[in-house]
Amino acid sequence: MMRRLLATMALFAATMAPATVTGAQPAATNAPDAATLAALRARPPHDEVIYFLLPDRFANGDPANDRGGLSGGPLQTGFDPTAKGFYNGGDIAGIIQKLDYIQGLGATALWLAPVFANKPVQGGPGQESAGYHGYWITDFTRVDPHFGSNADLKRLVDAAHARGLKVYLDIVTNHTADVIQYRECIGKPCTYRNRADYPYSRRGGLSGPAINDGFAGDHVGTAENWAKLTRPDFAYTPFIPAGEERAKTPAWLNDPIHYHNRGETTFRNESSQFGDFVSLDDLATEHPRVLAGMIEIYGDWIDKLGIDGYRIDTAQHVNPQFWQGFVPAILARARAAGIPNFHMFGEVAMDELDVGRLARHTHVDRLPHVLDFALSAAAIEAIAGNGPTTALARLFADDVLYAGGTATAAGNAGFLGNHDKGRFAWYVRRANPNASAAELAARTLLGHGLMLFSRGVPTLYAGDEQGFVGTGGDQGSRQPLFASQVAEYRATPRLGTTAGHGVASFDPAHPFYRSLKAMIAVRAADPRLRHGETIVRASSETPGLFAFSRQLPGRPGETLVVLNTAATPLTANVMVDPASARWIARLGNCPATSAAPGTLAIQLPPFGLAVCSSDASDQ
Numbered sequence: 001m002m003r004r005l006l007a008t009m010a011l012f013a014a015t016m017a018p019a020t021v022t023g024a025q026p027a028a029t030n031a032p033d034a035a036t037l038a039a040l041r042a043r044p045p046h047d048e049v050i051y052f053l054l055p056d057r058f059a060n061g062d063p064a065n066d067r068g069g070l071s072g073g074p075l076q077t078g079f080d081p082t083a084k085g086f087y088n089g090g091d092i093a094g095i096i097q098k099l100d101y102i103q104g105l106g107a108t109a110l111w112l113a114p115v116f117a118n119k120p121v122q123g124g125p126g127q128e129s130a131g132y133h134g135y136w137i138t139d140f141t142r143v144d145p146h147f148g149s150n151a152d153l154k155r156l157v158d159a160a161h162a163r164g165l166k167v168y169l170d171i172v173t174n175h176t177a178d179v180i181q182y183r184e185c186i187g188k189p190c191t192y193r194n195r196a197d198y199p200y201s202r203r204g205g206l207s208g209p210a211i212n213d214g215f216a217g218d219h220v221g222t223a224e225n226w227a228k229l230t231r232p233d234f235a236y237t238p239f240i241p242a243g244e245e246r247a248k249t250p251a252w253l254n255d256p257i258h259y260h261n262r263g264e265t266t267f268r269n270e271s272s273q274f275g276d277f278v279s280l281d282d283l284a285t286e287h288p289r290v291l292a293g294m295i296e297i298y299g300d301w302i303d304k305l306g307i308d309g310y311r312i313d314t315a316q317h318v319n320p321q322f323w324q325g326f327v328p329a330i331l332a333r334a335r336a337a338g339i340p341n342f343h344m345f346g347e348v349a350m351d352e353l354d355v356g357r358l359a360r361h362t363h364v365d366r367l368p369h370v371l372d373f374a375l376s377a378a379a380i381e382a383i384a385g386n387g388p389t390t391a392l393a394r395l396f397a398d399d400v401l402y403a404g405g406t407a408t409a410a411g412n413a414g415f416l417g418n419h420d421k422g423r424f425a426w427y428v429r430r431a432n433p434n435a436s437a438a439e440l441a442a443r444t445l446l447g448h449g450l451m452l453f454s455r456g457v458p459t460l461y462a463g464d465e466q467g468f469v470g471t472g473g474d475q476g477s478r479q480p481l482f483a484s485q486v487a488e489y490r491a492t493p494r495l496g497t498t499a500g501h502g503v504a505s506f507d508p509a510h511p512f513y514r515s516l517k518a519m520i521a522v523r524a525a526d527p528r529l530r531h532g533e534t535i536v537r538a539s540s541e542t543p544g545l546f547a548f549s550r551q552l553p554g555r556p557g558e559t560l561v562v563l564n565t566a567a568t569p570l571t572a573n574v575m576v577d578p579a580s581a582r583w584i585a586r587l588g589n590c591p592a593t594s595a596a597p598g599t600l601a602i603q604l605p606p607f608g609l610a611v612c613s614s615d616a617s618d619q
């Protein structure tokens, strides 16, 4: 049985090895061979470990494109490597150059922050920042010239596929760049005007003249109905500034009738769906032309690139009926392109451990999966912070709330921190401001252990493997892996190294990189950890013990994951299956045998982690 397990692991290691091992693989610019591509297409999402990066903040492979082909200063080109809110220089060529680094960690899929052409600079005088993050799209059909060309993106996808790495793109359907303005509020905030005070049927409020005769409301999604909405000035008077009339591609995006035009969202009530996100033009996603247009845009990218998945931005700010149409259409498009395991997960951003709210979007919107903000919240509470480990138990218990239950949870993208809410290590430091660097490191890695051994698709945020901490959310979490010229980044120490952000951070010897690589290898070698059900074995009302087993349905044996979230050593008996008598340590210390049928005596150091596999006869 042991021999069979080792043989399986060796086989797995061979299939997971970088392409360079065989010496006969195609160069990075070549398409993958048929067998490699077929194996990649056959992999289900929960076999992946995702590496999420912002192209501007990863690697600069081509300094010639740093200004995106524009001329002038930072306010014209968007490029300022000394400013955290501007393009810093990273690009697709850089990602291609660093595929060894990403694959060496054990990641199997890349998620790129949006790569489509953005409005280079937005914001009023003194408030300007650039579209380096990619979420201010003007041309949905073209790669942003700061990052390269459409051909470069195809080259990246092919090079990744040739190595067995998948590529996920980050898509936005909720809004475009800020082009549309309102006559009523030039140079000042445009407060939200709701549908009761500013109905579609009157121009500029109840005292205005009748317009849009016969429009039956935005809940009637037929082309006939929306053809009757001819005037976009029911709330404000939208206009496109001179010179920007054709700023967006495809061309239908330049017509204000395809937008909500009701002013700024407050993230409350109907404005959450109909309001502009800091002036970003909020699309009328109820309009059938918008739905058809978005299916065309993102279906075409599947056909052009053969990509493997979409991360869906701002999903909770789009009406459910849009997703009910968009998701099946995109999945059908992927299937037709020979991509049966196309992986889609929506962003429903929140800070709370509120699985019900995440799950709602799998029921009502019918999103296949979501980013696991609940895992992030639970890890921040129980591992970064000093909360009870019962928070972790609740996380897994609530998996049944998702449409499709635990199977849906298994395809959610698990993560700890990100480019919006902040890095996990920053949460660790915030909760423990006086802790030693060793404790900060131990807690950060323990959080990653939870993520990597839990159900769901683990999602690493670029830089976390190099001990990046950051200074908070958004721009405070977007340090580049190349040498940074941003003073704030350079002033922030990293964990696990004396090097700061003034040097490049692609070090496979960094202790975090090595630890994550070791943990990912354990996950990769154990199908229970990738496909198994979760059985919570123990949790506590204080920091300390948390334990769960992963079991394959209908198969004997289990892999037990035990965490100690406390700063003191842990000694505990953990309940296991009475049939699990003998144990193999995959990580940390595990007894060779159960103390008695049904219980395993565990000892862990402060912030320790053990992964113990029962030696089942069928392995």
Ligand SMILES: [Ca+2]
Pocket (backbone or CB within 6 Å): 060, 061, 062, 063, 064, 065, 066, 089, 090, 091, 146
């Ligand atoms: Ca560049």
Ligand SMILES: [Ca+2]
Pocket (backbone or CB within 6 Å): 174, 272, 273, 274, 275, 282, 283, 317, 318
């Ligand atoms: Ca919206």
Ligand SMILES: [Ca+2]
Pocket (backbone or CB within 6 Å): 177, 178, 179, 180, 181, 276, 279, 280, 281
């Ligand atoms: Ca706008």
